[in-house]
Amino acid sequence: MSKSEPPPYGFVPPPQAPPSYAQAINGVNAAAPLTPQQPILTAQHIVTTVIPLGPHSTHTICPSCGCEINTKTKTSPGLIAYVSGFLIAVFGCWLGCCLIPCCIDECMDVHHNCPACGSYLGRHRR
Numbered sequence: 001m002s003k004s005e006p007p008p009y010g011f012v013p014p015p016q017a018p019p020s021y022a023q024a025i026n027g028v029n030a031a032a033p034l035t036p037q038q039p040i041l042t043a044q045h046i047v048t049t050v051i052p053l054g055p056h057s058t059h060t061i062c063p064s065c066g067c068e069i070n071t072k073t074k075t076s077p078g079l080i081a082y083v084s085g086f087l088i089a090v091f092g093c094w095l096g097c098c099l100i101p102c103c104i105d106e107c108m109d110v111h112h113n114c115p116a117c118g119s120y121l122g123r124h125r126r
């Protein structure tokens, strides 16, 4: 087919359900693939669980994927670490001491992630 003809006058394309691929190819009305109805998200999707996040890996149910998981923890210097590091720096100890608070575990925030889906669950703040 080298040229496409304009649709005849009066041709109104069906307002819904454009022809499927198989239909267009074979001209056969294939069994219309029923779009599965999205399950109505009710109680199971409402995330109201307040996960008690501690400084260590916590056994919980991931509110995102619903898996039973042990949270993956990752520490990062919290505000205290930065502030105390800054204060130490201000008070004249420049020989790397300002980095100490960033290495003290007690100053670290603990971030919890889901190992299954990777979603961020929250953090434990010191």
Ligand SMILES: [Zn+2]
Residues within 6 Å of the ligand: 062, 063, 064, 065, 066, 067, 114, 115, 116, 117, 118, 119
């Ligand atoms: Zn998850």
